[in-house]
Amino acid sequence: MAGSQAQWRPPRSCDIYCSELKHCKSLRNRFHEYYTYGRAPDCQQWKQDYQNCKDWEKNHSTQAKESLQESERKRLADQRKFTPVWELRQKPPSDWHLPLNQGKPQDP
C-alpha cells in the first residue's frame, strides 16, 4: 500500500550502515576476526546495505527496500543459528525484586 510504503524506513539509518562498513574494514576489526575465527571479515553485505540505503533515500526504490529487509532478516537468522542449551523464560524470576531477607534460610 502506498501509505505504508511512505512510512517505511530502512531498519538502520544510512549513517549507521556507513559506520558499520568502515568499522568492518578497519585494521582493528580485521585483527579481531582473525583472532576469533582465523579468517578475514566479509564486509560486502554492509557495502550493499549502505548502497541500498542511499538508493532508498534518493529514489524510494522497492528493490532497495526489499534487499535491505532481506539482508537484515538474514543477519538476524544467522545470529540464531544455534540450538539453545536452556529454555527461555516466559517471565522474569519471581524473586528478582524481592528484598534481601537476612534472617530467612535460603531455598535451594
Next chain:
Amino acid sequence: MAQSGAKAADLSREPPGEQKPSPSSRQNEEDLGYNLYPERGSRLKKSTVEESLFTFKHKCQLMLQFAMDTSPYAKLLLGAMKSSGCTVFKDRHFSCEDCDGTVSGGFDAATSQIVLCQNNIHQQAHMNRVVTHELIHAFDHCRAQVDWFSNYRHLACSEIRAANLSGDCSFINEFSRFNFGLRKHHQECVRGRALRSILAVRRVSREEAERVVDEVFDSCFNDHAPFGRIPHSKKDAKFAHRDFENRDRYYANL
C-alpha cells in the same frame, strides 16, 4: 555459586567472576563454591563507618558506579535486563565484599545478587570487566531457566558466554597473562576459562568438565545475546549499544 575464573592455583591476575549457587541445607556449601565468599553467610553484619573507611568497600562502590555509568558493555546489559523485566538496582543487586584467594566476583542466584570482590579489584578496567562478566550471568538468569546448581551444561554455557562477551579473552588481556596466541586464540581462551570456572566451583573431574564444555561450546559460543556480536573492543560494544537503543526502529522496519 558460579564464579568467573577463580582458581586457587591460578596465577592469573584477573580470575573471571564466578557464580554462586544458592546454599541449600541438603548440599555442602563448599560443593557450590560458597567457601570463596566468606561474607555471604554473615548477612546480619551491618556495615559500619569504620568498615567503609578502612576497607576497600567505598572504592569498590565508586568504581561500580563509574562502570554502570560509562561502560557501554554494562549499559547495554543493564538496558537489556530492564527490557526483560529484571531492572538492576545497584544497592539491591550488587554487593562489594571481601573474598578469598584471587576471586574477582560472582553471581548468587539465590539472592539475585552480583558479588564484587573489593579486596581483589583495584583498577577501573578490571571492575568494568567483572561487572560485565557477572551481568552476563545475571542476564542469563533473567531470561532463561538456568539450573545453576545441578545442570553442568547450563553452568558451562553461561561461563562460555561470559568469557566470550565480557572482554576476558581479549588479545591484550591474554597477552598480559603471558598466553601468547593469535589465530583463533579467542576460542581457546574462552574454552579454557570456562573450564577453570567450573573446576573452581564444582567437585567434578577435569575430564568431565572438559566433556561438558565441549558438548555445549558451539551453541554457547555463538549465542551473543544481548550484544548481537562479540564485542572485542569498546567500539564494538558502543555499536552494539547503539543497535539496542534503536531496536524499535529496527524491528518495525524488517
